[in-house]
Amino acid sequence: MATGRLVEVYLDLLSQPCRAVHILLTCTKIPFEWTLVLASLVCAGEHRTLDFTKLNPMQKVPVMVDDGFVLTESDAILKYLATKYDVPEHWYPRQPERRARVDEYTAWHHTNTRPHAAKVFILEVLLPAQSGSLVDEARLNRALSDLDDTLDKLESMFLRRQPFLCGDDITVADLLAACELTQPLGGGRDVLKERPQLQRWRSRVQSAVGEAFDKAHVSINLSMNRCWSSIFEMKIKKSYLYFVP
Template structure:
């Protein structure tokens, strides 16, 4: 009988969803192998990777021949299949529905609004050599503030984590997005004590897996700061 291969994940840790998967795997000690895909070098467009994922995007997971894309699907698959604490993606229907509710909302709110701040303040100026478009950046920051308001008033209302009393995959997806603007030296939660406390709870819950996943982001922040 052929031996079972470890889960393989194709990641670029400058990618927010990739970091969320990295944290979930490491803090739960799921045996796995990381295959690095450097987006800045265009490695997602190589023939081998395109065969694996024709959409040419990370993350990608391969589990004993089963290939899966999209961070939300990958995290829920891992939480369902492997022997990790049930709170990550609860089996009880109402609690699971709360996680699904947030992750559905996440992809049209937290993710695009936080990412746009990073793109306008860091990525586009680095790629084009142009100055930051302050008008567009201020508009993006305003949209992000609306999203942060909803995180506080809806998802963190009277509970420590986004979907209840325990950390779930939803918290990992959200916190990794909200960390991304730090590359530009911007902490989008600076004036948000409720969200700061939530971020601290997430960090405490996952231990050193948080900083390991974000090491590349911290390094990018420090390099950028040194050039200013």
């Protein structure tokens, strides 16, 4: 059921789950407006304000407000939007077995694809940017090994011989996974480089959502520019405090 209202979302497009929400809203043409809330590891702050904490006491993005109804957690937001609004059923199928396949992946996602892909990006990009130190190669190699195990399972358990993670059509599960596995590209690392099956899946996801995928990822620049400004200001303040007699 669509309405004339705008769905409000609070997003940091450096966040993979936030991009998944942005893509679904864009490609399904649900009317929405979004507010940038910097909440990443290296530029934390805006998600800790009093006003934002009133919306989400957990101080995390994404947050959705739909006619006064406040919802947190990307998985819940994606499924809510796909259930409430007039969007193609394939996003979150009504048929119990097909819906259960989506729920199966999204439950697995939060302890596998999400932390393992995110850790590679954190170790290779965010922590060095924050601290000014070199990449910890030992920790990075362990993270890459964990991610390889996850990618093996994505291929053997979820994709198998089907085009998308949960069947013949794209679902919210594919959005969550694709955004996570795109994240390491921010450090110049394509984690699917040696995995043609997953490369073909990623291409199908991007083709299915069209320019919505590019919009969400191009919009990272807005978050990145503000993020690096925050890092620079933070380092200047630290240097100033260090040299004050």
